[in-house]
Amino acid sequence: MTAHYKNIVVHLPNWLGDTMLALPFLHGLRSVFPDARITAAGRLWVSDILHHFPPLDAVASISSTSGLINYLRGEKFDLGFLLPNSFRTALAFKLGRVPERAGYALDMRGILLTHPLKLTDAIMRESMVEYYMRLLEPFADISEIPRIMKLYPDEADRAEARRVFLENGWDGSSKLVGVNPFAFQWDTKRWLPERFAEVADRLAERYGVRCVFSSVEKDRPLMEKIKGMCRRPIIDLVGKVPLKILPAFMEHLSLFITNDSGLMHVAAAADIPIVAVFGSTDWQRTAPWSQKATLIRRQQDHEPCMKPTCSRDFRCMNDISVDEVFNAAEKYL
Incomplete structure (x- = not known):
């Protein structure tokens, strides 16, 4: 059923988190099409993390719709999977002469898909891992496919990461704890920064760990505020990874x-x-796919509101205490 597909392309999601939640799909795709050439195409800010990813044969960074169309035409793919749900993506795959196209029939694009999937209420209650995995249903029994959440850094990446740590205050032996008070665009995803600072201080004081903060350079103003709140030294890698x-x-x-x-x-x-720490977002869909994760959230009568700003009292985050996060963290140390 799948052997005649020789050249497959996947359009990656447009955001880093969604791309990570699609990793089990990419692993599953390789198991369903073991002999095909598989390429992932996407924006640079998501595709670059897959530069060394064995289930893929190639990764292409695409900067525009016209560039995507030209790329698809040149590569002569015979099957495409559309992980973003936009009409534009489906039209690009059609104009790019990809003869078979699988994706969810949303945004009035069902007519452009040869393997359209209906988005049901039941699917909307599942993890995004399962949401993406269902794109393989026309080609395989997905119940038999392992959900593999894994990346594959190479030795050059490991050496570079170690160099960044050492050049920014790590002694090479102290235990490192990552702290991420940042979240792209949505204020309602962010627990209070002063509470992150307090958790970092307590962990440093009780366990002697070095707390590491990392994000993109645009988060520099918030990072500087948090550094001013911390009593203990931290490792600031904002804009450096x-x-x-x-x-x-x-x-x-x-x-x-x-x-x-x-x-x-x-x-x-x-x-x-x-x-x-979860606030306004749907934890059932976007919780980390991990057996080593503790989620901290507050049930609200309007949860999840799925709004980037709060028009109420921000209880979903304000009610989460430093003690609760610290106690959850120390169980892993």
């Missing part, structure tokens, strides 16, 4: 304390313990 070495960066950590974010899912793929 390229996307491609994030998996190797995570391997150095003994624990990752975080908001709901893309980095949370990178930590899950690195198989390190996670303490994740």
Whole structure:
């Protein structure tokens, strides 16, 4: 049934966290099509993390819709999987002459898909891991496919990550704990920064760990505020960790304390313990795919609101105490 597909392309999701939640799908795709050439195409800010990912034969960074269409035409793919749900993506695959196209029939694009999947209420209650895995249902029994959440940093990545740590205050032996008070765009994903600072101080004082903060450079203003709140020295790697070495960066950590974010899912793929604070987002869909994760959240009558800003009293985050997060973290140390 699948042997005649020789050249397959996957359009990656547009965000880092969603791309991480699609890792089991990418592993499953390789198991369903063991002899095909498989390429992942996506924006640079998601594709670069897959530069060394054995289930794929190639990774292409695409910067525009016209560039995507031209790329698809040149590569002559025979099957495409569309992980983003936009009409534009489906149209690009059609114009790119990919003869078979699988994706969810959303945004009025069902007519452009040869393997359309209906999005049901039951699917919307599942993890995003299962949501992406269902794209393989027209081709295989997905119940028999392992859900593998894993990245594969190479030795060059590991050496580069170690160099970044050593050049920014690590002594090479102290236990490292990642702390991520950042979250892209959504204020309601962010637990209070002063509470992250207090948790970091308590962990340093009780366990002698070095707490590491990392994000993109645009989060520098918040990082400076948090540094001013911390009593104990921290390792500030904001703007210093390229996307491609994030998996190797995570391997150095003994624990990752975080908001709901893309980095949370990178930590899950690195198989390190996670303490994740959830606010406005749907934890059933976007919780880390990990047996080593503790989720901390507050049930509200309007949960999850799925809004980037709060028009109420922000109880979903305000009611989560420093003690609760610290107690969850120390169980892993």
